[in-house]
Structures are given as structure tokens and as C-alpha cells.
Amino acid sequence: MSTPADPAAPPAAGKVYRIGTRSSRLAMIQTNIVRDALLARHPDATFEITAMKTMGDKDKVTALHSFGAKSLWTMELEALLLDGEVDLIVHSLKDMPTQLPSGCKIGSILEREDPRDALVMKAGSPHTSLADLPPGSVVGTSSVRRGAQILKQYPHLKLENARGNVDTRLRKLDDPASPYACIILAAAGLIRMSLTHRITAYLSSPTLLHAVGQGAIGIEIRDNDAAVASLVAPLTHQPTYLCCLAERQLMRTLEGGCSVPIGVETKYIPIAADGTSDKIEMRASVSAVDGTKFVEVDDVLDVDGEGRAEEIGRTMAQRMLDRGAGAILAEIQKNKEEAEAAQAQASATAPPPEKAAGGADEEPVDV
Numbered sequence: 001m002s003t004p005a006d007p008a009a010p011p012a013a014g015k016v017y018r019i020g021t022r023s024s025r026l027a028m029i030q031t032n033i034v035r036d037a038l039l040a041r042h043p044d045a046t047f048e049i050t051a052m053k054t055m056g057d058k059d060k061v062t063a064l065h066s067f068g069a070k071s072l073w074t075m076e077l078e079a080l081l082l083d084g085e086v087d088l089i090v091h092s093l094k095d096m097p098t099q100l101p102s103g104c105k106i107g108s109i110l111e112r113e114d115p116r117d118a119l120v121m122k123a124g125s126p127h128t129s130l131a132d133l134p135p136g137s138v139v140g141t142s143s144v145r146r147g148a149q150i151l152k153q154y155p156h157l158k159l160e161n162a163r164g165n166v167d168t169r170l171r172k173l174d175d176p177a178s179p180y181a182c183i184i185l186a187a188a189g190l191i192r193m194s195l196t197h198r199i200t201a202y203l204s205s206p207t208l209l210h211a212v213g214q215g216a217i218g219i220e221i222r223d224n225d226a227a228v229a230s231l232v233a234p235l236t237h238q239p240t241y242l243c244c245l246a247e248r249q250l251m252r253t254l255e256g257g258c259s260v261p262i263g264v265e266t267k268y269i270p271i272a273a274d275g276t277s278d279k280i281e282m283r284a285s286v287s288a289v290d291g292t293k294f295v296e297v298d299d300v301l302d303v304d305g306e307g308r309a310e311e312i313g314r315t316m317a318q319r320m321l322d323r324g325a326g327a328i329l330a331e332i333q334k335n336k337e338e339a340e341a342a343q344a345q346a347s348a349t350a351p352p353p354e355k356a357a358g359g360a361d362e363e364p365v366d367v
């Protein structure tokens with residue numbers, strides 16, 4: 001993969017580029033950000049948006065993990081990309097698997113929106129923080145990363161799944177009949193959807209480290225398409241790009257094929273022109289699902305191009321493994337396999353469950 005560098009020749013006037021995306025409201029907003037940025041640079045070109053519901057959008061029942069969870073939301077769009085039906089795909093970077101299919105690559109990562117998680121209280125709640133909530137209060141989240149870190153600090157709170165897109169989750173939260181005292185969402189999604197007023201508090205370390213890639217928009221392209229590579233490269237925000245490469249390499253080194261509760265925070269530290277390297281500060285954690293075990297590392301390391309950025313992710317992952325993260329990961333993997341076996345057994349004996357109405361509005365399995 002080459003560093004997104006500045007531009008080659010502009011596209012021929014009148015050229016048509018097709019942009020693939022999921023059709024949720026947030027995905028469309030993010031796709032419009034990319035389309036507008038491309039159009040501003042290439043007013044003579046045409047950018048068409050192809051929005052689709054993906055398998056993950058349509059089937060809310062099938063055991064997600066048995067399909068390799070995360071790729072459910074990206075693989076059909078990637079098939080369109082590889083077939084030449086679209087020329088680029090706009091994703092929330094945090095929903096992109098760390099291993100892309102062969103023939104695909106990241107062409108650009110745009111400047112990150114606020115990467116933190118956000119606490120959203122039920123409408124009319126008198127509470128303003130997690131610390132404020134009485135014992136037994138229900139936090140709505142389907143993310144093991146969010147759940148584990150919240151239980152670690154607030155073991156007296158209860159977790160309940162809260163699925164659906166951002167609008168759906170807010171509606172469920174505010175329903176007086178729902179059990180939720182609050183939900184946790186990515187601040188970036190709320191901000192981009194003009195829902196900033198719903199943010200009760202921003203959460204960050206030591207309470208909650210965000211997901212790998214959270215808040216960033218990633219553009220996926222064909223790895224042999226030099227024209228589209230040079231079209232999208234100028235949209236890259238280099239500090240975001242390097243931080244996200246480091247985060248994705250951390251995850252790739254730790255996960256061994258399955259998604260696990262990894263939290264991360266990175267900060268890009270540019271150094272004045274004194275000859276020293278820019279640096280990335282990275283803090284990362286792995287937690288047991290119930291929050292009882294926890295490994296965290298934090299350091300500031302030199303970054304100099306994408307190779308060094310990935311090296312930072314690998315180094316920090318190795319330090320976590322040296323400090324016992326492997327045992328936590330193995331336990332999570334074992335629990336996952338047992339749950340899948342139980343599920344397989346249940347679906348072999350029970351009639352197939354009805355498919356939920358679902359829709360383009362569903363967001364991916366939470367991370």
C-alpha cells in the first residue's frame with residue numbers, strides 16, 4: 001500500500017465515478033461528505049451514489065459471528081467494487097475489517113471527527129453521568145468493548161443490548177417503557193447527524209477507550225486502480241491516517257480473526273522542524289467481557305510514514321500480550337465458540353426464527 005500522496009492528473013471532464021455505500025442515514029451523510037469533497041476538487045466530473053442494504057442490514061437473526069461478523073456489512077459492496085459496478089466505497093472506518101479481501105485496499109482516510117464515545121441519557125433524566133446512576137440502572141449497548149469497560153468501573157450497573165441504527169436506538173432509549181437509563185454511542189455519529197444536543201457527556205480514558213478507527217471515514221478502492229487512487233488520495237488527513245493505521249495494526253496483531261473488546265486512544269504529536277520525528281501517543285486496552293480482567297498500555301513512539309505507524313500498533317499489541325492479554329483473548333474466544341455451538345444446537349432443534357423487519361436503518365454489530 002502506498003502512502004496517499006498528492007495528486008496525479010485530474011480526471012477527464014465528464015468522467016463518471018460511482019460511489020458505493022450502505023443506505024443508513026449516517027452512511028449517506030458520510031458519503032455526501034466524500035462526494036462533496038471530490039466534487040469541490042473536480043467540478044467537471046460526475047459522482048453517482050449507489051446505496052444498498054447489505055446482508056447485515058437485512059438479516060438480524062442469523063448468528064452473526066458464524067459468518068465472520070464484521071464482513072457482513074462490507075462484502076457485498078466489495079463485490080460491486082471488484083466487479084467494477086462502483087469505483088469506491090465509503091465506510092465508517094471502524095466497521096471495516098482489518099483484513100480486506102484481495103484486490104481491495106484503503107485509498108483514503110479522512111480527518112477524524114471526535115473519536116470518543118458519548119453518554120446519552122433518557123430524555124428527561126435527572127442524571128448527568130454514569131457515576132450518578134443508581135445501582136441496577138440499565139446501560140443500553142451491544143458492544144462488548146463498551147460493556148466490559150463500563151462494568152470494570154461501575155460493576156453495579158446492568159447492561160442490555162440496544163440494536164438498530166442511531167435514530168432507532170435513541171427512540172428506544174426515550175420510550176418510557178424501555179428499560180434503558182442511558183445508551184452509549186459514538187460521538188462522531190451523533191455530531192454528523194446533527195444530534196450533538198443529545199450528548200450528555202463525552203467518555204474517554206480512564207472510563208472508556210474508543211473503538212479502533214472510530215470517528216474516521218475510510219474509502220475503499222480496487223488495489224489496481226491508479227486513477228481512483230489518485231482521485232481519493234488528496235482527501236486523506238495524514239495524522240488521522242497514521243493514527244488509524246497504528247490502531248488497525250494493533251487490532252490485527254491481537255485479534256487473530258475474531259473481533260474482541262479492544263479500546264484505544266491515539267494522539268498525533270507533530271514535532272517542530274528540529275529534526276526529530278513526529279510521534280503517536282497510543283493508549284490501548286483489552287478487557288474481559290465482565291470487566292474483571294484488564295490489560296492497558298500507554299506510550300509515545302516515533303512515527304515516520306505508514307510502516308512506522310503500523311510498527312507502533314504491533315509493538316503496543318506485543319506489550320499487551322506480554323502482560324497477559326493473550327489469556328483474556330483466549331477466554332473470549334472460548335466463550336464465543338461455546339455460544340456458537342449452543343446456538344447451532346438450538347437452531348437445529350427449533351423452527352427457524354422469523355426474520356426481523358430490519359432495514360437499511362440497522363447499524364453493524366457494535367464495536
Ligand SMILES: NCc1[nH]cc(CCC(=O)O)c1CC(=O)O
Nearest residue numbers: 092185186189214215216363366
Ligand atoms: N457500530 C456502528 C457504528 N459504526 C460507526 C458508527 C459511528 C461513527 C463512527 O464511529 O465513525 C456507529 C454507531 C455507533 O457506534 O454509535
